Amino acid sequence: MIVPLLVSISIVILTTWFYIKRTLQYWTKRGVIQVENKPFWSREFFGTAIRDKYQYGKSLKQKYVGTYMFNSPSFIPIHPPLIKSIMQHDFSHFRGHGNYHHPGDILSMHLFAVEGEIWKNLRVKLTPTFTSGKIKMMFETLLEKTRGLEKVVGDYADRKEVCGVKDVLGRFTTDVIGSCAFGIECNSLEDPDNDFRCYGKKVFKQAPSRLIYIIFIPHWILKAWGFQFHGKEITDFFINLVKSTLKYRQDNKIVRKDFLQLLIQNESMTEDEIIAQCFVFFQAGFETSSTAMTYALFELASNQHIQNKLREEIEEVLKKFNGNVTYDAIIQMKYLDMVVNETLRKFPPAASIPRVCSKRYKVPDSDLVIEKGVRVQIPVWGLHMDPEYYPDPEVFNPENFSEENRNKRPDFTFLPFGEGPRMCIGMRFGLLQTKVGLISLIRNFHFTLNEKTKTPLEMERGSIVLVAKGDIWLNVKRI
Numbered sequence: 392m393i394v395p396l397l398v399s400i401s402i403v404i405l406t407t408w409f410y411i412k413r414t415l416q417y418w419t420k421r422g423v424i425q426v427e428n429k430p431f432w433s434r435e436f437f438g439t440a441i442r443d444k445y446q447y448g449k450s451l452k453q454k455y456v457g458t459y460m461f462n463s464p465s466f467i468p469i470h471p472p473l474i475k476s477i478m479q480h481d482f483s484h485f486r487g488h489g490n491y492h493h494p495g496d497i498l499s500m501h502l503f504a505v506e507g508e509i510w511k512n513l514r515v516k517l518t519p520t521f522t523s524g525k526i527k528m529m530f531e532t533l534l535e536k537t538r539g540l541e542k543v544v545g546d547y548a549d550r551k552e553v554c555g556v557k558d559v560l561g562r563f564t565t566d567v568i569g570s571c572a573f574g575i576e577c578n579s580l581e582d583p584d585n586d587f588r589c590y591g592k593k594v595f596k597q598a599p600s601r602l603i604y605i606i607f608i609p610h611w612i613l614k615a616w617g618f619q620f621h622g623k624e625i626t627d628f629f630i631n632l633v634k635s636t637l638k639y640r641q642d643n644k645i646v647r648k649d650f651l652q653l654l655i656q657n658e659s660m661t662e663d664e665i666i667a668q669c670f671v672f673f674q675a676g677f678e679t680s681s682t683a684m685t686y687a688l689f690e691l692a693s694n695q696h697i698q699n700k701l702r703e704e705i706e707e708v709l710k711k712f713n714g715n716v717t718y719d720a721i722i723q724m725k726y727l728d729m730v731v732n733e734t735l736r737k738f739p740p741a742a743s744i745p746r747v748c749s750k751r752y753k754v755p756d757s758d759l760v761i762e763k764g765v766r767v768q769i770p771v772w773g774l775h776m777d778p779e780y781y782p783d784p785e786v787f788n789p790e791n792f793s794e795e796n797r798n799k800r801p802d803f804t805f806l807p808f809g810e811g812p813r814m815c816i817g818m819r820f821g822l823l824q825t826k827v828g829l830i831s832l833i834r835n836f837h838f839t840l841n842e843k844t845k846t847p848l849e850m851e852r853g854s855i856v857l858v859a860k861g862d863i864w865l866n867v868k869r870i
């Protein structure tokens with residue numbers, strides 16, 4: 392009895408081993424330099440792994456390399472013209488992000504995840520929501536939320552207590568997006584434990600089992616099973632939140648200047664579509680902007696001369712506007728723009744951008760063909776830390792974004808918001824939110840780095856966005 396059992400187990404193990412070994416030769420067989428993954432027990436942040444693979448390929452003067460996600464092949468383009476082809480010229484071959492979605496799981500049917508004609512129609516419907524005119528409309532809400540931010544940071548200054556800026560800025564962007572996308576005043580700055588913030592945090596802490604399901608189980612099975620990627624509790628919370636707000640506005644004839652209002656006015660959108668888009672505005676807009684502000688403050692606290700120069704510019708420009716922060720005043724703050732861009736270069740919240748090949752693609756000037764279904768990872772962080780494009784890439788230097796230095800760089804070497812038809816739809820809002828937050832803080836407070844912050848910063852392993860492990864601790868003084 393025991394012998395046949397052992398033989399069967401050995402056969403299963405050997406067959407699996409041969410299968411994995413064969414799949415892991417996908418790139419070598421095609422003559423592409425293959426970069427293996429580190430063993431799973433030395434797990435690191437996904438974006439760091441892609442950055443290192445870019446650097447390895449670049450050191451071998453390659454235009455691309457191949458790697459694997461678990462055992463499925465993944466392509467990493469290195470040469471900017473090839474990246475441009477994939478994201479822009481030959482977009483019709485790479486139309487999707489490769490995210491899980493199905494209509495039975497309402498929250499999953501959002502702009503970032505959907506593909507093909509559904510994505511195209513949705514993008515057309517949503518584009519008017521993000522024009523500069525519409526974003527300007529929300530400026531007052533943004534400004535109003537900075538009052539709460541100043542109060543919380545001011546309290547730290549008065550108590551002479553060290554301030555964990557990652558947490559505070561996360562509460563600020565939660566309040567902004569809660570108000571602009573869901574039409575609710577959740578006051579996370581005053582009440583960090585409110586429901587909206589708690590559920591919001593849960594969204595980013597997915598059970599690993601759910602990720603494993605979507606990677607290994609065919610999506611048609613998940614669909615038949617009625618699988619909900621975010622689980623029943625989170626899904627019900629967000630669906631009910633939007634539904635009750637929609638009803639409240641309808642019953643009380645309330646009109647507000649926010650994203651939700653713009654979606655309601657768009658008569659071609661169904662209720663389910665509205666719910667999914669509110670959810671993605673929250674998912675895509677909250678952590679990306681709060682981490683951008685956190686890293687900016689970290690660098691400003693570490694580089695006092697840059698902090699002082701920025702404060703001088705803010706004061707100088709605001710003088711022309713009677714001390715009022717306005718949309719037009721922000722446009723005139725050129726150094727602020729350079730500081731924000733340099734932050735997004737050194738710490739791009741999306742360290743790697745996914746694409747999936749939807750139609751066989753012959754790589755230009757090469758015999759290589761990328762087959763349908765192969766995933767592509769655009770190595771954003773690798774490009775941003777490449778000394779060929781940014782001398783001394785570890786040094787925080789806003790001059791990298793002076794007009795002269797910008798013009799020297801090839802296209803597609805600065806990609807914090809992606810590029811091409813699938814580029815971030817919320818870029819203007821994300822930048823404005825980041826700038827308004829920074830102006831209010833730098834104008835009113837002086838920041839220095841507290842020794843509680845562990846440097847060099849280590850990145851959170853299980854995160855999707857490039858987030859520092861632990862908080863970033865700063866000393867704050869009123870000005």
Ligand code: HEM
Pocket residue numbers: 502503504514671672673675676677679680683739740741744745806807808809810811812813814815816817818820821822825
């Ligand atoms: C600093 C802030 C932000 C950063 C760094 C950022 C970055 C990105 C990146 C890299 C992509 C993928 C682009 C591509 O595939 O080429 C993306 C897509 C997207 N972003 Fe943002 N984002 C930010 C803020 C926002 C905000 C505030 C919103 C909404 C209110 C938003 C909504 C979206 C949506 C809906 C997509 C999917 C677009 C599509 O697939 O058509 N983002 N973002």
